[in-house]
Amino acid sequence: MQIQAHSHLIELATPFVISRGARTHCHVVRVTIQYNQWQAIGECTPYPRYGESVESVMAQISAWIPEIEKMSPFQAKQRLQTMPAGAARNAIDCALWQLIAQMEQSQFPAPFFDISPTIETAMTVSIGDVETMAKQAREYAQQGATLLKVKLDAEQVIEKVAAVRQSAPTCKIILDANEAWAELDLDELFTMLTQYDIAMIEQPLPSDNDSKLADVAHPIPLCADESCHTAEHLSELVDRYEMINIKLDKTGGLTEALELETRARALGFSIMVGCMLGTSIAMKAALPIATRAEIVDLDGPVLLGQDVENGLTYLNGTLSL
CATH class of the missing domain: 3.20.20.120 (Enolase-like C-terminal domain)
Known part of the structure; x- marks a missing residue:
């Protein structure tokens, strides 16, 4: 597998205000996994309330890549569950779900889940x-x-x-x-x-x-x-x-x-x-x-x-x- 992570800054339509403050932009991290002819993308949003930042999440992903890239998608998915919970693991895990669905000749959430039409x-x-x-x-x-x-x-x-x-x-x-x-x-x-x-x-x-x-x-x-x-x-x-x-x-x-x-x-x-x-x-x-x-x-x-x-x-x- 080949795994890459990139950050993206997205402007909000209007300021978003909760009790902890206001935001005008959303900063996400996307993970792209390439395996043979298949490619999948997962996305996470680092959240300061939980001690996360774009920089910390990118560092976590970078630290995990050398080990995970050597594995099959199925092995990587299992190994990932021993990593700390949080945004970094989410981006990789969700990309792997999508990748494995493609390997099953389908598109996530099929073939694993039946989703209500609305x-x-x-x-x-x-x-x-x-x-x-x-x-x-x-x-x-x-x-x-x-x-x-x-x-x-x-x-x-x-x-x-x-x-x-x-x-x-x-x-x-x-x-x-x-x-x-x-x-x-x-x-x-x-x-x-x-x-x-x-x-x-x-x-x-x-x-x-x-x-x-x-x-x-x-x-x-x-x-x-x-x-x-x-x-x-x-x-x-x-x-x-x-x-x-x-x-x-x-x-x-x-x-x-x-x-x-x-x-x-x-x-x-x-x-x-x-x-x-x-x-x-x-x-x-x-x-x-x-x-x-x-x-x-x-x-x-x-x-x-x-x-x-x-x-x-x-x-x-x-x-x-």
């Missing part, structure tokens, strides 16, 4: 003032979106949720605090939010402080994101969350994501599949999880100024191959 995906309302968030929610609803993911910090939570609900009265709404609610009274806040028909709340507390959730009533289901990377984290989450958010950049690829999904369901968790900002290359790799998930948040390409050629089709709040 999948409902959340459309993301990023943090802004009350009026701006209401306007974005209204526009999404008018475009046909049926599921909204509302990013929030600790400021004016109720006012912003109320405005979004009023602007999108028929949409399913999930909230994402990105660990920002440590200083809020969660018992009171969760109770107040029930009047707005919220389907789920994602990661209200920092991952190193979420043990407190075991002592807080959950009138609205809670979803672990930053607190859940791989299957080994599940045992700590049982009394704190009802759902987990599977992201391939956290699990280190589809191989571990499938294991995480299986073990999570055995423990009674519902499944959300999410993404970092990225192109359809990254979103396609997550479709085997998305086709079975209760909540899907794979709208990364919608937020970009330009997606890759032959990307996923996004229409009326759904995605399709």
